[in-house]
Every structure is written in structure tokens, then in C-alpha cells.
Amino acid sequence: xxxxxxxxxxEIEAALYQIESGYAAVARDAAQKRFDLEIARAEAFDEIxxxxxxxxxxxxxxxxxxxxxxxxxxxxxxxxxxATAELEILKVTLDSLQSRLSSIQTRSKMTQMEMAxxx
Numbered sequence: 001x002x003x004x005x006x007x008x009x010x011e012i013e014a015a016l017y018q019i020e021s022g023y024a025a026v027a028r029d030a031a032q033k034r035f036d037l038e039i040a041r042a043e044a045f046d047e048i049x050x051x052x053x054x055x056x057x058x059x060x061x062x063x064x065x066x067x068x069x070x071x072x073x074x075x076x077x078x079x080x081x082x083a084t085a086e087l088e089i090l091k092v093t094l095d096s097l098q099s100r101l102s103s104i105q106t107r108s109k110m111t112q113m114e115m116a117x118x119x
Contacts, residue, residue, distance in 0.1 A: 005108045012101045019094050026090055030083040037073060037080040044072040 048068055053059050060068070070077065 002108075002111060005104060005111065008104050009101075009108075012097055012104065015097050016094075016101070019090055019097070023090055023094075026083075026087050030080075030087045033076070033080040033083040037076040040073040040076045041069055044069045047072075 045065065048060065048065050
């Protein structure tokens with residue numbers, strides 16, 4: 001049993017290290033893509049708002065402007081959403097690993113107590 005716990009602790013430690021090593025880069029990438037999207041949306045909105053409205057036509061509604069902005073920035077929107085999803089996946093994985101680590105540590109303590117009582 002102690003060898004199994006040792007093996008599981010080593011696996012968790014390696015997984016935590018891997019996530020820790022890449023977490024900052026993924027978070028930075030998600031923030032950069034979110035920033036890029038916000039800038040692209042602002043530029044698209046500005047471009048649409050300053051277009052000349054053809055004579056006899058009404059200016060576009062807010063909903064129409066928003067839809068056009070989404071279409072104009074769809075690549076950046078997609079990249080931002082995927083980057084945010086990747087960051088969320090890492091967070092959930094990290095939480096899961098921490099829960100597993102806590103469970104393994106509890107089992108380890110219980111095993112140590114059982115071994116102490118058996119002596």
C-alpha cells in the first residue's frame with residue numbers, strides 16, 4: 001500500500017508541475033487574445049458608426065451594428081473563446097489534481113496510523 005501511495009503522489013506531482021509550468025503562458029495568451037478582440041471590436045464599431053448612411057436609408061440599429069461587429073471580428077472572437085476555454089480546462093484540471101492529492105494524503109495518513117497501531 002505505501003508503494004502505491006508513493007507512486008500516486010509522484011504521478012500527481014508530475015501532473016501538477018506540468019500544469020504549473022504552462023499555466024502562466026496559457027493565462028497570458030488568453031488575456032492577449034481577449035485584448036485583441038476588444039481592440040478589434042472597438043475598431044469595427046468605430047468603422048461602422050462613421051460610415052455614411054445612404055440617402056433615404058435609416059442608420060443601422062444597435063443590434064445590427066453588434067451583429068456586423070461580431071462578423072467582422074469572428075476570427076478574434078473564436079480565438080479568444082478557445083483560449084479562455086483552454087484556461088478554464090487547466091483550472092478544472094488543477095482543482096481535480098488538488099482534490100486527488102488531498103485524497104492520497106489522507107489515505108497515506110490513515111495507512112501510517114494503521115501501521116503504527118499494528119506494531
